Amino acid sequence: MSHGNAALTRRQRLRIARLIIDDGWSIAAAAGYFRVSWPTAAKWARRYAELGEAGMTDRSSRPHTHPNKTPQLLVKKIVHLRLRKRLGPVQIAGRLDMPASTVHAVLTRCRLNRLTHVDVKTGEQARRYEHETPGALIHVDVKKLGNIPLGGGWRFVGRQQGDWNRQATPGLARDKHRHEILGYAFVHTVIDDHSRVAYAEIHDDERAETAIGVLRRAVSWFADRGVRVERVLSDNGSAYRSHAWKHACDDLDVRPKFTRPRRPQTNGKIERFHRTMADGWAYAKHYNSESARRAALPAWLHFYNHHRPHTAIGKLPPISRISNNLAGHYS
The missing domain is CATH 1.10.10 (Arc Repressor Mutant, subunit A)
Structure with a gap:
């Protein structure tokens, strides 16, 4: 039934049409028997004669012509x-x-x-793509985060308290102005283009050997879940443009690809993941120390991969797009 006020269901339409066409009832008699109007009975009889049972379905109410349509x-x-x-x-x-x-x-x-x-730089409509199978392309990048001093950073405790916490943190080097240097956490991230399943590690640098180690472990991590990595897309950073990166990709039988210079939109999926990661983990709550924040990353990654609905894949968790993920196997 198409709506609450429909006089006839599809089955009833077929019954009234068969009474008229097959059994020879008059339109008036059939209409009276089913308590519908004469034109309604005639309509379903005509459609049954033309199309058979297929004619009993509703048709679109869209008009054939649009005189007032915008030229x-x-x-x-x-x-x-x-x-x-x-x-x-x-x-x-x-x-x-x-x-x-x-x-x-x-x-x-x-x-x-x-x-x-609409793309801001070119003024053209944004072009979106998605590879058809998991592992056909993975995105890699590094998210640079300032380390958190003991007691918490300025985002949650304020500038003044944050400065005091930094001064009270032991073991920090100092710059030429005698200011404490907290340093940075480099989050090496890997995300599958098709499923949006993510892998990440935190290191103290973004050198080529570190990036290569992350790639090797990420490829192995995906392989354990039945995903064979075929291509890897990165920006044009020195670590990814190095000969060591190329040789590592050859050893892993992975084809390296690079974004256009000064064009981060090409690697937009991982850029958007970094924003999600920052909101959901890095700056989601008050951490008393950098070690506390780093310890919280694996739990958040599990939530992202297994439980968080992803709007780009039909509000399903990313792990659902990996075909061999047996029910409850990785959760």
């Missing part, structure tokens, strides 16, 4: 102003002398109603 030339002008000038519906409507509601409807139909769909 295609005007649609192109709206799209051009949106992409090249990044104007909103009101500004576009003012330039083209048309209602802003119509402009918004056109932009929504063309998936340009949000500027996030």
Whole structure:
């Protein structure tokens, strides 16, 4: 039944049509028997005669013609102003002398109603891609985070208390101005393009040998879950452009690929993961020390991979896209 007020279900439509066409009932008699109008009975009888049982389904109510539809030339002008000038519906409507509601409807139909769909630099509609199988491409990158002093960092305790905590942290080196140097945590991250399953390790540097070690362990980690890595996409950092990185990829039978210079959008999936990781783990709560934050990463990664709904894959956890993940095997 298509709606709550429908007089006939699909089965009842077929019954009334068969009474008229197959059994020879008159339209008026069949309509009276099923307590529907004469035109309704005639409609289902006609569709049964033309299409058989397939004609008993509802048809689209969309009209065949749209006399008031926005002309295609005007649609192109709206799209051009949106992409090249990044104007909103009101500004576009003012330039083209048309209602802003119509402009918004056109932009929504063309998936340009949000500027996030438009590349900031080129003004072109964002092109999105996804490899069809897990392991066909993995993204790698490094997220640089400032270490947390004993007692907590300034984000949670304030600038003054944060400075005091830094001064009270033992074992820190000092710069030429005698300021304590906390250093950085380098989070080496790997994410599968198809499933968004993530792997990460924290190190004290981003040198080539460190990045290579992370890659080897990540490839092994994915292999344990039945995923064979075929390609790896990275930026043009010195660690990834080194001969050692190339030789390591050859040893692993993984093809290295690189983003365009000054074009981080090519590696956008891992850039977005870094934002999720920062919100969900790095800056999610107050940590009393850097070791406490580092200890919390494995638990958050497990939550991200196994339990957190991912909007890009139908609000399912990333691990659900790895075909051999038996129920409860990795949770």
